[in-house]
Amino acid sequence: MAKKTGEKYDAIINAAVKVIARHGYHQAQVSKIAREANVADGTIYLYFENKEDILISLFAEKMGQFVTVAEQTINEQTTVEEKLRTLIYMHFYQLAKDPDLAVVTQLELRQSDPALRQKINEILKHYLQLIDKLIQLGVKEGAFSPDIDPLLARYMIFGTLDESVTNWLLKERKYDLLSNVEPILRLLLHGLKSA
Amino acid sequence: MAKKTGEKYDAIINAAVKVIARHGYHQAQVSKIAREANVADGTIYLYFENKEDILISLFAEKMGQFVTVAEQTINEQTTVEEKLRTLIYMHFYQLAKDPDLAVVTQLELRQSDPALRQKINEILKHYLQLIDKLIQLGVKEGAFSPDIDPLLARYMIFGTLDESVTNWLLKERKYDLLSNVEPILRLLLHGLKSA
Amino acid sequence: MAKKTGEKYDAIINAAVKVIARHGYHQAQVSKIAREANVADGTIYLYFENKEDILISLFAEKMGQFVTVAEQTINEQTTVEEKLRTLIYMHFYQLAKDPDLAVVTQLELRQSDPALRQKINEILKHYLQLIDKLIQLGVKEGAFSPDIDPLLARYMIFGTLDESVTNWLLKERKYDLLSNVEPILRLLLHGLKSA
Amino acid sequence: MAKKTGEKYDAIINAAVKVIARHGYHQAQVSKIAREANVADGTIYLYFENKEDILISLFAEKMGQFVTVAEQTINEQTTVEEKLRTLIYMHFYQLAKDPDLAVVTQLELRQSDPALRQKINEILKHYLQLIDKLIQLGVKEGAFSPDIDPLLARYMIFGTLDESVTNWLLKERKYDLLSNVEPILRLLLHGLKSA
DNA sequence: AATGAATGAGCATTCATTCAT
DNA sequence: TATGAATGAATGCTCATTCAT
Numbered sequence: 068m069a070k071k072t073g074e075k076y077d078a079i080i081n082a083a084v085k086v087i088a089r090h091g092y093h094q095a096q097v098s099k100i101a102r103e104a105n106v107a108d109g110t111i112y113l114y115f116e117n118k119e120d121i122l123i124s125l126f127a128e129k130m131g132q133f134v135t136v137a138e139q140t141i142n143e144q145t146t147v148e149e150k151l152r153t154l155i156y157m158h159f160y161q162l163a164k165d166p167d168l169a170v171v172t173q174l175e176l177r178q179s180d181p182a183l184r185q186k187i188n189e190i191l192k193h194y195l196q197l198i199d200k201l202i203q204l205g206v207k208e209g210a211f212s213p214d215i216d217p218l219l220a221r222y223m224i225f226g227t228l229d230e231s232v233t234n235w236l237l238k239e240r241k242y243d244l245l246s247n248v249e250p251i252l253r254l255l256l257h258g259l260k261s262a
Numbered sequence: 263m264a265k266k267t268g269e270k271y272d273a274i275i276n277a278a279v280k281v282i283a284r285h286g287y288h289q290a291q292v293s294k295i296a297r298e299a300n301v302a303d304g305t306i307y308l309y310f311e312n313k314e315d316i317l318i319s320l321f322a323e324k325m326g327q328f329v330t331v332a333e334q335t336i337n338e339q340t341t342v343e344e345k346l347r348t349l350i351y352m353h354f355y356q357l358a359k360d361p362d363l364a365v366v367t368q369l370e371l372r373q374s375d376p377a378l379r380q381k382i383n384e385i386l387k388h389y390l391q392l393i394d395k396l397i398q399l400g401v402k403e404g405a406f407s408p409d410i411d412p413l414l415a416r417y418m419i420f421g422t423l424d425e426s427v428t429n430w431l432l433k434e435r436k437y438d439l440l441s442n443v444e445p446i447l448r449l450l451l452h453g454l455k456s457a
Numbered sequence: 458m459a460k461k462t463g464e465k466y467d468a469i470i471n472a473a474v475k476v477i478a479r480h481g482y483h484q485a486q487v488s489k490i491a492r493e494a495n496v497a498d499g500t501i502y503l504y505f506e507n508k509e510d511i512l513i514s515l516f517a518e519k520m521g522q523f524v525t526v527a528e529q530t531i532n533e534q535t536t537v538e539e540k541l542r543t544l545i546y547m548h549f550y551q552l553a554k555d556p557d558l559a560v561v562t563q564l565e566l567r568q569s570d571p572a573l574r575q576k577i578n579e580i581l582k583h584y585l586q587l588i589d590k591l592i593q594l595g596v597k598e599g600a601f602s603p604d605i606d607p608l609l610a611r612y613m614i615f616g617t618l619d620e621s622v623t624n625w626l627l628k629e630r631k632y633d634l635l636s637n638v639e640p641i642l643r644l645l646l647h648g649l650k651s652a
Numbered sequence: 653m654a655k656k657t658g659e660k661y662d663a664i665i666n667a668a669v670k671v672i673a674r675h676g677y678h679q680a681q682v683s684k685i686a687r688e689a690n691v692a693d694g695t696i697y698l699y700f701e702n703k704e705d706i707l708i709s710l711f712a713e714k715m716g717q718f719v720t721v722a723e724q725t726i727n728e729q730t731t732v733e734e735k736l737r738t739l740i741y742m743h744f745y746q747l748a749k750d751p752d753l754a755v756v757t758q759l760e761l762r763q764s765d766p767a768l769r770q771k772i773n774e775i776l777k778h779y780l781q782l783i784d785k786l787i788q789l790g791v792k793e794g795a796f797s798p799d800i801d802p803l804l805a806r807y808m809i810f811g812t813l814d815e816s817v818t819n820w821l822l823k824e825r826k827y828d829l830l831s832n833v834e835p836i837l838r839l840l841l842h843g844l845k846s847a
Numbered sequence: 848a849a850t851g852a853a854t855g856a857g858c859a860t861t862c863a864t865t866c867a868t
Numbered sequence: 869t870a871t872g873a874a875t876g877a878a879t880g881c882t883c884a885t886t887c888a889t
Contacts, residue, residue, distance in 0.1 A: 075874095091376055097859060107875045109861075118859065151454075178373045181286060188432070205454065212456040216445045222429060223422040223449050230421030231414065237383070250411045254418050258453030259346075259400065261407040292884060293851095302850040304886080313884060481766060487863060488872095497871040499865080508863060541844075568763045571676055578822070595844065602846040606835045612819060613812040613839050620811030621804065627773075640801045644808050648843030649736075649790065651797040660853095682880055692854045694882075703880065 069116050071124065076114045078104045080125050088167035092175040097121075123186050126176060129168055133161050134193050141201070147210040150201055151224075151255065156248050158228050163244045166236075173232055198224055224255060264311050266319065271309045273299045275320050283362035287370040292316075317371065318381050324363055328356050329388050336396070342405040345396055346419075346450065351443050353423050358439045361431075368428055393419055419450060459506050461514065466504045468494045470515050478557035482565040487511075509573055512566065517580050519558055523551050524583045531591070537600040540591055541614075541645065546638050548618050553634045556626075563622055588614055614645060654701050656709065661699045663689045665710050673752035677760040682706075708771050711761060714753055718746050719778050726786070732795040735786055736809075736840065741833050743813050748829045751821075758817055783809055809840060 070076070082104035087095045097118055101108045115121045137157040144150045162169040176187060202220050205211035211220070231251060235244045265271070277299035282290045292313055296303045310316045332352040339345045357364035371382060397415050400406035406415070426446060430439045460466070472494035477485045487508055491498045505511045527547040534540045552559040566577060592610050595601030601610070621641060625634045655661070667689035672680045682703055686693045700706045722742040729735045747754035761772060787805050790796035796805070816836060820829045 070873095093375060096857090101876095108859090108877090109875055110873080112860070113873070174376070174379075178375070180288060180373075202454075209456055211454045212452070215449060215454060216442075218429075219426065219442060219445050219449060220454060222425040223418070223446070226421030226423075226425030227418040228421075230417040230424065234413075234417060247411075247414060250414050251418070254410060254414060254453065256453045256455045257407070258449065258451045258455075259397075259406045259410060259415060259418075260451045260453075261404055291882085296851095303852095303884090304850055305848080307885070308848070483765060486861090491872095498863090498873095499871055500869080502864070503869070568765075570678060570763070571759070574759075592844075599846055601844045602842070605839060605844060606832075609816065609832060609835050609839060610844060612815040613808070613836070616811035616813070616815030617808040618811075619815065620807040624803075624807060637801075637804060640804050641808070644800060644804060644843065646843045646845045647797070648839065648841045648845075649787075649796045649800060649805060649808075650841045650843075651794055655852095681878095686855095693856095693880085694854055695852085697881065698852070 069112070069114055069120065071114065073114070075104070075106055075110065079106065079111060079114055079121065080128055083121050083125050084129075084167050084171050087175050088170045092178045095175075119180075119183055119186075122176065122179065122183060123190075126172065126187050127190050129172065130190050130194065133157075134197060136161070137194075138197055141197070147201070147205040147208055148252075148256065150204070152248065152252050154198065154201060154224075155228060155252055155255075156245070159232065159244045159248060162232055163240075166240060169232065169236060173229075173236055195221060195225065227251060227255060264307070264309055264315065266309065268309070270299070270301055270305065274301065274306060274309055274316065275323055278316050278320050279324075279362050279366050282370050283365045287373045290370075314375075314378055314381075317374065317378060318385070321367065321371065321382050322385050324367065325385050325389065328352075329392060331356070332389070333392055336392070342396070342400040342403055343447075343451065345399070347443065347447050349393065349396060349419075350423060350447055350450075351440070354427065354439045354443060357427055358435075361435060364427065364431060368424075368431055390416060390420065422446060422450060459502070459504055459510065461504065463504070465494070465496055465500065469496065469501060469504055469511065470518055473511050473515050474519075474557050474561050477565045478560045482568045485565075509570075509576075512569065512573060513576050513580070516562065516566065516577050519562065520580050520584065523547075524587060526551070527584070528587055531587070537591070537595040537598055538642075538646065540594070542638065542642050544588065544591060544614075545618060545642055545645075546635070549622065549634045549638060552622055553630075556630060559622065559626060563619075563626055585611060585615065617641060617645060654697070654699055654705065656699065658699070660689070660691055660695065664691065664696060664699055664706065665713055668706050668710050669714075669752050669756050672760050673755045677763045680760075704765075704768055704771075707761065707764065707768060708775075711757065711772050712775050714757065715775050715779065718742075719782060721746070722779075723782055726782070732786070732790040732793055733837075733841065735789070737833065737837050739783065739786060739809075740813060740837055740840075741830070744817065744829045744833060747817055748825075751825060754817065754821060758814075758821055780806060780810065812836060812840060 079100065083095065083100045086100050086103050090099065097111055098108050100121065101111050104111075111121070115124060137154065140157055141150045141153045144153050162173065177184075179187070198221050199217065202211065202215075202217045202224075206213055206215070206217070228251070231247060232244065235242070235247075274295065278290065278295045281295050281298050285294065292306055293303050295316065296306050299306075306316070310319065332349065335352055336345045336348045339348050357368065372379070374382070393416050394412065397406065397410075397412045397419075401408055401410070401412065423446070426442060427439065430437070430442075469490065473485065473490045476490050476493050480489065487501055488498050490511065491501050494501075501511070505514060527544065530547055531540045531543045534543050552563065567574075569577070588611050589607065592601065592605075592607045592614075596603055596605070596607065618641070621637060622634065625632070625637075664685065668680065668685045671685050671688050675684065682696055683693050685706065686696050689696075696706070700709060722739065725742055726735045726738045729738050747758065762769075764772070783806050784802065787796065787800075787802045787809075791798055791800070791802065813836070816832060817829065820827070820832075
């Protein structure tokens with residue numbers, strides 16, 4: 068029923084990002100999003116099933132683009148190390164270049180209902196699979212230790228990146244997130260231990 | 263005004279944990295918590311300023327115990343490696359032994375308002391400082407590389423543990439979280455790289 | 458402004474009957490009627506002033522046919538008793554042969570606004586006048602008692618028929634409505650009293 | 653959950669009757685009823701599950717009283733004819749003495765959803781059974797013809813009374829409804845036929 | 848100290864109608 | 869004639885907090 072394309076579809080999603088980033092998840096009323104998108108309240112429902120659908124679509128669209136671009140760029144790299152560097156870089160770059168989106172996906176959307184969280188996790192899976200493939204390749208090619216548990220390795224990579232971005236946001240983006248790419252790459256590759 | 267001690271104070275906090283774990287953050291009404299604690303709705307407000315205060319107090323009480331016990335046990339260890347192992351163990355152990363609390367702090371409380379999140383972060387700081395001290399010691403004693411950025415190292419440690427616990431919960435605690443202590447210790451110490 | 462004739466005019470009215478019978482008065486949106494009639498929403502407003510006008514026109518058209526046919530058939534009868542039998546028969550027959558229309562006029566349209574009810578009553582008046590003329594004739598010819606109050610007699614006739622049809626519909630048309638013609642004729646003529 | 657007794661329970665029901673009678677079914681918002689009852693909107697929901705529950709309770713309470721009083725008074729009569737006279741009288745009297753209630757039950761509540769109609773019909777059943785028992789008795793005692801179909805007889809009695817009250821209301825109560833008791837009794841007993 | 852009845856602000860969604868094409 | 873995308877007003881219900889008892 069809801070026509071999920073078109074100029075206004077995009078306008079509404081971008082308005083939602085803006086409103087949520089500016090006013091917070093719990094103050095992002097449909098009417099506020101509509102006003103920001105320069106459409107009537109009712110127009111929202113020509114493009115989205117309901118409010119939750121706006122948020123899911125928002126996440127799906129943005130995360131979809133994210134994963135697509137990240138995957139392409141990673142595939143262009145030859146060595147596993149280079150691929151991991153690219154993953155970290157893309158992860159940080161995509162969020163650093165759109166701070167509103169960063170706030171929305173990293174902080175605000177995490178306040179949502181379990182039902183919405185569930186759907187967001189479904190979308191996030193594609194990104195996690197990207198990491199899983201990278202780990203698999205690293206082990207296969209001998210770049211990563213065969214002893215590592217691939218799932219735990221993924222927890223470490225994603226957990227580290229996620230925690231880094233969250234803290235960067237909580238510290239109000241006072242430093243350049245991208246400057247962390249190399250040190251975090253080293254940490255993930257070599258761990259804490261001194262040589 | 264609010265008398266933050268007494269039998270009923272504890273009863274209300276424990277009731278809150280139970281209710282939130284069972285019904286979720288957004289279905290944890292004050293009246294439900296009061297009923298679970300066997301007190302009248304109004305009585306809640308003799309012990310807590312408002313609903314947010316219940317949640318903050320809950321987190322403060324439980325996290326306070328957590329940090330105290332963790333710190334003590336870590337201090338009993340001699341080597342840095344042993345201390346890190348203990349940190350991971352305590353982190354996992356404390357949440358594994360009280361699944362209701364784990365669900366509340368790890369999943370449900372993260373749906374709360376930014377204002378509450380802020381205060382929770384304040385409380386969390388004590389735990390993060392525990393990690394920071396450990397890293398500092400590791401570098402000082404030569405166990406950890408002098409090149410690591412201490413803050414990023416903390417992001418890695420906390421992010422990895424946090425992501426591990428969250429996934430364990432989302433997978434409905436189908437495996438033994440404690441079996442992950444050693445592999446995660448190895449990951450954090452040596453990273454992904456093959457020897 | 459509204460052009461109240463033409464192929465589409467009829468199509469929209471018949472679509473309205475179908476949609477209301479199938480989905481109920483409160484679920485009979487203009488867009489649903491338009492879809493059923495294979496026209497665009499906006500086209501409706503080329504033939505009808507507004508939604509209420511569809512319903513009034515529906516009732517007027519169908520009731521108009523009803524009264525015309527009933528009047529003709531009654532006029533063909535010679536005795537007053539035969540005329541009353543025919544009235545009952547036509548009333549039941551017309552509704553029994555078109556169950557959708559029966560549901561719409563007998564049940565669904567009664568949920569409408571007082572404003573609409575008022576206009577429906579105006580249309581219904583032609584039918585009630587038919588009954589009134591019958592009573593008048595009966596009294597004049599000596600078939601009916603000169604003591605009866607003509608208005609109350611009409612209430613009895615119409616009320617009995619109406620209640621009969623409504624109950625037949627509420628009992629999901631599980632019996633033959635026409636089998637009630639004779640017993641109801643006897644009731645109306647002789648009342649409850651034993652001979 | 654809803655506490656269906658008490659001073660405010662009655663106040664809300666009476667306020668609902670007043671508001672619906674004055675403004676019509678579709679303009680009887682919960683907030684309007686609350687204001688009329690001198691309680692807060694939220695208080696409504698301490699006594700009723702939801703808006704529909706107000707209307708059902710209204711009908712149940714008033715109809716319950718109606719049936720109880722009618723039944724008692726009818727039982728005090730000895731002959732069947734006297735009982736029928738009493739039924740008609742009580743039916744008219746109860747509605748004539750409370751015109752607001754008459755408008756609500758006779759006109760406004762009939763605009764309600766099928767779901768609500770259904771529940772109203774359940775309540776109405778008790779009244780219809782009262783009529784059924786009267787007919788049964790009449791036939792058994794020989795006062796009514798053994799040839800009448802008891803169900804159709806009920807349709808006639810109720811249909812006639814209902815149609816009479818409705819028309820009296822639509823004619824804005826310009827005449828005394830009770831003056832119709834005797835003529836309608838005669839109609840129901842002897843029918844239209846001249847002696 | 849404890850109670851619990853009462854309060855009232857706040858918001859997603861539907862759908863009849865319009866009008867530019 | 870015909871279309872259908874866009875409009876925007878209107879409302880039932882929840883629940884944290886208070887305060888008279």
